Amino acid sequence: MDSNQDDGAYLRRNMRGKVFWNPTTIPASERGKHIIRMDLNECPHPPSPAAIAAMQAHADKINRYPDGTCPEITERLSKLNGVPAAQIIWGSGSTQLLKSIMEVVIAPGENLVSPSLLWHRFHGVYEVLDADVTIVPNHADATIDVGGMISAIGNNTRLAVVITPNNPTGLMLGEDDIHRVCADTPENVLLFIDEAYHEFAVHAGGVDALEIVKQRKGPWVVSRTFSKAYALAGARLGYAYCSSEEIANALRMITSTFNISAFAEVGALAALDDPEYTKFILGSNATERTRIIEGLKALGCAPLQSVTNFVSADTGVPGEEVVRDMRARGIRIARLHDAGFENYIRISMGQPDDTDACLVSLKEVLENLRGG
Template sequence: MMADLGKLIRRELDQMQPYNAGLSLDEIRSKYDLDVIAKLASNENPNGPAPEVLRILRETSHDVYLYPDGSANLLRQKLARHLDFPEDQLIFGNGSEELISIICQSVLDPDDRVVTLYPSFSLHEEYAYMMGANVERVSVTSDLDIDLEALIEAAAHPAKMLIFANPMNPVGCWLNPDDLQAVIRAKHPDTLLVLDEAYYEYAIAADYCSGDKMLLENGGNWIILRTFSKAWGLAGLRVGFGMCSSADLRKTLDLTRTPFNLNTSAQMAASASLDATAYMKGNIEKTISERSRVAAALSKLGYKIAPSSGNFLFFDTRAPSTSLADALLKRGTVVKPWKQAGFETFIRVSIGSMEENDKFIADLAR
């Protein structure tokens, strides 16, 4: 007799949706019989890691029978120097997605209030739902910009957690320094602020800044999330990290973290990447140049595009986006149709190589 899972599984999981990771390249090749594919759905860095990082990976292959350093000490020390931040306030995750899960498991109780921007990186919401929390969304404006007044109003009331991305994912918009400072000052003192800066390296606009120095000055409990998956080109190795407001907060979150969550190759590659900052910055310049070119092409085709400081663009197709995404997929261009309520006509497209972007523009025009 089939067991009744309804009696076994926590009811909070009924609210959750599976994460849309998309098809792999092998699946796409097999399904559509394609040789050339432009994968522009997951905001990966088409340039990949620096050559010296690849060399380090080849040299670490003989260590796979040993458990990794559970504290990631070598990476911790190098990253602390790179950031000029206390090493005992750094926490590492198998991607920043795992850190969001760790934070939610460590902090949230059923019926806690969680505030986030919308549309959101879905795991900002899903992991909160997993813990039985109530999520309050602050939607972007009709101009696809952050509604600062509404965000400040929501942040001022008691909540267990305020979590949002700056630059925002999937939209790409951002808070300028004055606006970010206003949100930080308005935040209720009992609220944990989780500031997701996954696209921090791409946000080089004059009116953008990280929240690190502001938060150090304002106090309270907070954590800034960053990743080696995007600008550093290590998406396949899964290295995320958090900058915590105190060593005590980091120690508490470590209780929920699995002991060996960052594998040896990931630690070595991330550490070596910090010695190749010039390579990373050069790739960012290419991406920003291509972002402008793709945005211009989308505008010429008549699409409404959100302002972006990420390595992606968010645009309104004026029709169900899944249909257009499927048509592009059959031609070998992979984009991400957005499925959150109210934004089902939008697509997020990653900025790839010049050749991939050319293919996307040509396929879209057809």
């Protein structure tokens, strides 16, 4: 069917002429081949054997809709973290939640404050909302400028966005900065803290941001996920703690009744019941992260000191070209899109053999691009 050049007239002004960005795309040239995936910050290990068994045992029940409120795991998390069950909500991964959180707060033209260097998807959501966005540049070392963000909040600001640890830097906020952003964000502004990599931060010695934000007088939401440390990215289960039931109910209205997979809750419950396996994931991730960081240094790169399951580094050459040439060698890595960070690549942790292959290929790619 021929496209109609007038179709754009029926779209909202801010949605016209958009190009769809989908980092999960597997092109035809890669299908059926052995591709080393180190670009999506996935866990390279399968889920806990207990989680796999639980989901398999649930297979004969997927003719029925699951309870989208995830009652069993909600009660578990409520007891673990001291947040009332009515203030915990669920989404199809934390990706759905970040969009929903902004939708219930920001009307077109209203202001939100955000760091400049953050997951690319955030910028897409800002465009969909048609928000008035105040972008606060990160510090030269890629850390979030907390003071700059607080200073940028104005009379029309409704939302402040903070990510710790941050993607794509892998850097976490220190305890003092978390206290500061919680205390100094005005009480009429909702503070949204995305903690998709929470478990990695705690494993690396970071603080639990939720325990600090719960002391805040103004409204807040903290989002987390089972995709990363629990190896359940394909199950699509994210959740958020809210400062009030009113905020939680507004989010439930946006996220839909039927947004949770029948497998998601049973798999997540089983994963929570297998803490030793989660320790294995976090420990093996830390080992490979150290290998990647040291390997990047040996190749003349300047890696950021990530605490997550990925590492970003300045290669000295355009990151887009490095990604292209690595992909030609069957290894998928990512790059940073932000101004000032064009020479940065981002490598997700893999298994030991993946690390070996990545560093060998990266050495060849960098030598070629550097002309040496």
